[in-house]
Amino acid sequence: MKKTKIPKVLKQALFLIILAMALGLPANWINPKGIPLGFTRPTAVSAADSLFTLPVGDQHQRLDKPLTINTDQVHTLQNAEKAILLDARSLTEYRSGHIPGAVNLPYEEIFEHEDIYNSLPYDKWLICYCEGPPCDLGELLAWELFNMGYTAVAIYTDGLNEWIKTQDVERVETEPAHEN
Amino acid sequence: MKIKNILLILVRLFLAGVFIYAAAGKIANPAGFANEVDNYRMLPYILVTLMAAILPWVEMICGLMLLLGKWVRGTSVLIIIMNVVFIIAISSAMARGLDIECGCFKIGGEGAKVGFIRLIEDFIFLAGAAILYYFYSVGQEQMSGIDNN
Numbered sequence: 294m295k296k297t298k299i300p301k302v303l304k305q306a307l308f309l310i311i312l313a314m315a316l317g318l319p320a321n322w323i324n325p326k327g328i329p330l331g332f333t334r335p336t337a338v339s340a341a342d343s344l345f346t347l348p349v350g351d352q353h354q355r356l357d358k359p360l361t362i363n364t365d366q367v368h369t370l371q372n373a374e375k376a377i378l379l380d381a382r383s384l385t386e387y388r389s390g391h392i393p394g395a396v397n398l399p400y401e402e403i404f405e406h407e408d409i410y411n412s413l414p415y416d417k418w419l420i421c422y423c424e425g426p427p428c429d430l431g432e433l434l435a436w437e438l439f440n441m442g443y444t445a446v447a448i449y450t451d452g453l454n455e456w457i458k459t460q461d462v463e464r465v466e467t468e469p470a471h472e473n
Numbered sequence: 474m475k476i477k478n479i480l481l482i483l484v485r486l487f488l489a490g491v492f493i494y495a496a497a498g499k500i501a502n503p504a505g506f507a508n509e510v511d512n513y514r515m516l517p518y519i520l521v522t523l524m525a526a527i528l529p530w531v532e533m534i535c536g537l538m539l540l541l542g543k544w545v546r547g548t549s550v551l552i553i554i555m556n557v558v559f560i561i562a563i564s565s566a567m568a569r570g571l572d573i574e575c576g577c578f579k580i581g582g583e584g585a586k587v588g589f590i591r592l593i594e595d596f597i598f599l600a601g602a603a604i605l606y607y608f609y610s611v612g613q614e615q616m617s618g619i620d621n622n
Contacts, residue, residue, distance in 0.1 A: 310527075
């Protein structure tokens with residue numbers, strides 16, 4: 294029976310890939326900025342109420358991922374003026390109703406809003422939200438900000454759908470067309 | 474030394490520099506790179522994490538091999554495959570209207586976005602690797618001074 298000969302070029306390429314795996318996986322494991330291997334995205338941890346009684350600068354040292362927060366915690370942070378709410382949906386959706394005081398930072402167009410995301414404060418919580426499950430724009434925005442260097446980042450996972458059950462929303466009226 | 478050989482050395486060193494530079498930022502920040510790969514929304518999460526851990530090292534090794542002039546044909550094949558994948562990913566993101574970072578060089582908020590310039594870059598790298606593969610395959614005996622393999 295004739296043996297199939299693997300071309301030398303493919304042998305070289307395969308060896309290089311195996312070498313990259315042998316170096317890359319341990320390097321990722323020991324790197325503090327390494328990515329944990331897994332089948333599902335790491336779920337954010339729920340924040341304890343006690344965390345918000347501390348100055349944001351203190352938590353800044355300790356947080357290693359965005360936290361999820363509930364409606365009461367959003368209220369607490371808003372009342373203490375310790376947070377900025379970021380609406381990750383489109384401008385149209387934002388205009389139709391958003392949490393009062395929230396700033397629109399659409400995740401899908403994040404790089405068109407560099408002026409906003411570059412000027413966010415480090416001494417306040419950045420609370421990202423969208424409609425609520427299954428919408429994950431708030432979570433994606435939170436991770437994007439977190440990876441940019443903002444570490445006091447929270448995700449209001451229940452989102453606007455939960456908020457409007459008990460709270461008012463703010464609407465932006467479309468400017469009337471100018472009459473000529 | 475013939476002009477053709479000098480040009481081949483320049484192409485090889487250019488690609489070496491590009492891939493070492495591209496790999497360095499990703500190796501330093503695998504989590505940031507994973508985030509940018511994930512933004513393309515093309516792969517299941519396990520492949521995103523594996524790609525973030527391994528691909529930068531493939532790029533780094535390819536860059537170093539080209540720098541040393543060793544296994545140029547095998548390295549060129551890998552670079553061709555990688556750039557075909559990059560071109561498909563960027564085209565797909567553009568077609569879906571995704572406004573995301575390319576994840577090509579800088580990682581973490583300052584990198585270039587996907588777009589035609591990134592596509593043109595990848596086609597240039599692809600062409601460079603194809604040129605290396607072709608000439609190192611057909612002209613082994615004429616290039617003994619360039620490639621020892």
